[in-house]
Structure formats: structure tokens, C-alpha cells
Amino acid sequence: MWPDNRLTERLGLTHPIIQAPMAGASSPAMAAAAANAGALGSIGAALMSAEDLHAAWAEARGATNGGLQLNFFCHQPPKRDAAREEAARARLAPYYEEFGLGAPTEPTASPPFDEARLEATLEAAPVAVSFHFGLPERALLQPLKDAGIFIICSATSPNEAEALEAGGVDAIIAQGWEAGGHRGVFDPSTGPGEMGTMALVPAIVDRVSVPVIAAGGIGDGRGVAAAMMLGAAGAQLGTVFLTSPESLVGAPHKAALLASDGSDTTVTSAFSGRPARSIRNRYVRETEDMLPADFPLMNPLTRPLRSASSQAGSGDFMSLWSGQAVSLNRDEGTAAIVTRIAEEALALLKR
Structure with a gap:
């Protein structure tokens, strides 16, 4: 039994673990394998056209009836x-x-998340949608909420987390400095967002009421258990899946x-x-x-x-x-990774 079941109950998961939606690196097969193992599978749709999104979603959904989410960038237009x-x-x-x-x-x-991607997302009807680099404008966010889709977004500081809660998110990813790939920072005053995960998680947990998902520097059950001991409701892992056969x-x-x-x-x-x-x-x-x-x-x-x-x-x-x-990476399949890490974390949390 997990100590916090808000994510598992709301998203229909066995484990409060999210396979990170790594655009260009994760695949529909990875998302499906993670979902079949009881985690939230993710499709990194940030760089996809609406047509490519439809194809990726159909491939993943055809291989699982588990929890799947779509992820998008919400960057500002370039200067x-x-x-x-x-x-x-x-x-x-x-x-x-x-x-x-x-x-x-x-x-x-x-382009960032827009009308075309909104339409494709509503048609796909994922259990969740997550955003990186902040939230989209209200006109694009509200239809997702009206459809009952769970909204997640990354924060790299407590101030960003408070802004996301005020913006209507259902859960916040506390992305620590250790994380691979792009920093989710969207508040310029935060700089590149240099707080480490183990400091960031409790700082955000103490400032918001929605579930907090730890991310960054987590590659095995020890990291998941530690994050939950600090108040996280779950964990998002990315790098550990990059050496799986399903990785692109x-x-x-x-x-x-x-x-x-x-x-x-x-x-x-x-x-x-x-x-x-x-x-x-x-x-x-x-x-x-x-x-x-x-x-x-x-x-x-x-x-x-x-x-x-x-x-x-x-x-x-x-x-x-x-x-x-990354030293925790193995040549191991996505489903096996989810199962192993969940078992490791549960064993530690039961002590």
C-alpha cells in the first residue's frame, strides 16, 4: 500500500510512478509498456503535429488500456x-x-500548445495532460479541465508551484536541478531553477495543497521512497527509461x-x-x-x-x-523497470 493514493486513485494507476514524457526520446511503445505495468505512461507530444499526435496516440492506446497522458511545451514566442x-x-x-x-x-x-493540439488532445481524451515551461492561456486550458482531464505542470521553485496551483493545476511536478533534459522553469526571477529535488519537494509540499510529484535524480526505489517520505504523492522518472528497448x-x-x-x-x-x-x-x-x-x-x-x-x-x-x-541505468525493458522500482520502493516504505 502506497502512503499517498491521490494519484493512483484519480488516474487509475497501480503505482504513483510517471514515465517522463521525453519528446523525441520516449515512444508510444514505452508509454504503453509503462501503463501496462501500472504506471502513468506518457507521450511527449511537444514537437508533434496534430497528425503525428493522432498516430502516436493510436499506437499507444492500441497496446494498452492503462493510464496515458500527453505532454506539451508552453514556451513563449521567441524574441x-x-x-x-x-x-x-x-x-x-x-x-x-x-x-x-x-x-x-x-x-x-x-509552436507551443495551441488550438490544433487542443482539438487533437480532446479527441484523444487522455486521463491527464502535462505541460512544461508553464501553463497555456486560460482559453486553451479550460476546455481540458471541462473535459475532466487531470492537469499537471512542472515547477522548479516554490514560487512557480504556487503560481501553478493558482492557475488551476491538479498536480505539480517538483523538478529538481538533477533532472535530465530541459528545465521546466517559467518564472524568469527563478533563473534556471537550481534547487535540488530533496530540498525542492518538501518546500513545495509545504506551500501547496495539490499532490506533488518528485522528479530529478530518481532512478530506483530508494529515490521514490525518499521522495514520498518528504511528502511527495508520486515520482516521475525519465533517464532510467532511456536505455530501455522502447527508447528512441x-x-x-x-x-x-x-x-x-x-x-x-x-x-x-x-x-x-x-x-x-x-x-x-x-x-x-x-x-x-x-x-x-x-x-x-x-x-x-x-x-x-x-x-x-x-x-x-x-x-x-x-x-x-x-x-x-544515470549510474542507476540498466539495459532493461520499460515494464520491468516500473515493476522493479515499485517493488523496491514499497519494500523500503514498509520498514
Whole structure:
């Protein structure tokens, strides 16, 4: 028996564990496997068109009747700065030449959660929808709430958490500094959101009334149990699933994860224009002083390099997203990961 059943009862889960919705890395097969094991399976739809979202949802739902959620970005439109964007292209040009990619082109921005994605989400009718980088405007959020969809959003500080509760969320992900991938920070006064998970969770639990979900630096049952002892109602894990067979990341990324002890990760904005935790590689080291184009304009500028590096079997220019608990990763299937971690956590909580 879990000490807090608010998430399991509301979302129809066996375990208060969320497989993180890692856009471009998680897959419908991963989401379905997590759901079948009793966790909340997630589809990272932030970079998907409405059509791709429909296809991914159909694939996942066709493989499970368990709990599934969709996740979206709610970033602000980028601040266009021609000089800054040209400087970023010039900085990347030698790398493009190295891979024979020609010259970097004018970047275009991927849109945040919008009407088309709202319509596709309402049609899919997931049990939950989660957001990163804040919440969408009320006109886009209210239809989800009216449909009875559970709303989750990431916070990197107590102030952000209070803002999310006031905005109508049903649960808050307390994303600690240890987490891999993009920081969910949306309050500029917070900076990159540098509070660690074990400090952030109780600070947020003490400030809000909705369930808090711990994320960042959690890779086994010990982390889940510790988070719940601090007042979390559940835990979201991402990096631990990246080395599963259901993961979409390339072989160089998986190899880097399995070889890492976590000390070689760092937060960089050089891939996308927003702070994100990655394993250090050649690109990260050589762009430490770079002023990137604003998010998400940097994404299309680095995408050709990331793809070419992966195709060459090299991780030198890939975004090797990883949390600090990566030393706990194994070559293990998604369902087995969920079951093992749940059993580990329950055994510890019963002591």
C-alpha cells in the first residue's frame, strides 16, 4: 500500500510512478509498456503535429488500456534578434562544414500548445495532460479541465508551484536541478531553477495543497521512497527509461548513458536555447561561451548536426540528455523497470 493514493486513485494507476514524457526520446511503445505495468505512461507530444499526435496516440492506446497522458511545451514566442541568430549560425557553420551539411539556414520556431493540439488532445481524451515551461492561456486550458482531464505542470521553485496551483493545476511536478533534459522553469526571477529535488519537494509540499510529484535524480526505489517520505504523492522518472528497448534515442546516446556515473552531466543552453542537462560531449565543451538563439529557434539550427552525428555513430554533437542518477541505468525493458522500482520502493516504505 502506497502512503499517498491521490494519484493512483484519480488516474487509475497501480503505482504513483510517471514515465517522463521525453519528446523525441520516449515512444508510444514505452508509454504503453509503462501503463501496462501500472504506471502513468506518457507521450511527449511537444514537437508533434496534430497528425503525428493522432498516430502516436493510436499506437499507444492500441497496446494498452492503462493510464496515458500527453505532454506539451508552453514556451513563449521567441524574441527574434537577427544579430544574435546570425552569430549562432556563424558559430555552427564550421560544424556544418565538417559534416558536409552546407550552411545553416534561417531557423523557424515550433509552436507551443495551441488550438490544433487542443482539438487533437480532446479527441484523444487522455486521463491527464502535462505541460512544461508553464501553463497555456486560460482559453486553451479550460476546455481540458471541462473535459475532466487531470492537469499537471512542472515547477522548479516554490514560487512557480504556487503560481501553478493558482492557475488551476491538479498536480505539480517538483523538478529538481538533477533532472535530465530541459528545465521546466517559467518564472524568469527563478533563473534556471537550481534547487535540488530533496530540498525542492518538501518546500513545495509545504506551500501547496495539490499532490506533488518528485522528479530529478530518481532512478530506483530508494529515490521514490525518499521522495514520498518528504511528502511527495508520486515520482516521475525519465533517464532510467532511456536505455530501455522502447527508447528512441540512438546507440551512441544509450552507450553514453550506460558509461556515465552522472558526474559528467552539465546544464547547457547550446542545443535549444533553454537550459537542459546533458552528458558533456565535444559540442557541449566547445560551446560553453556561446550565446544561442532564443528557444526554440536554436533547435532547428542544431538538429542537422545532431542527426548527422547520430548517423555517423558518434555522440559528439548529439543532445545526450541525462539526469544525475544515470549510474542507476540498466539495459532493461520499460515494464520491468516500473515493476522493479515499485517493488523496491514499497519494500523500503514498509520498514
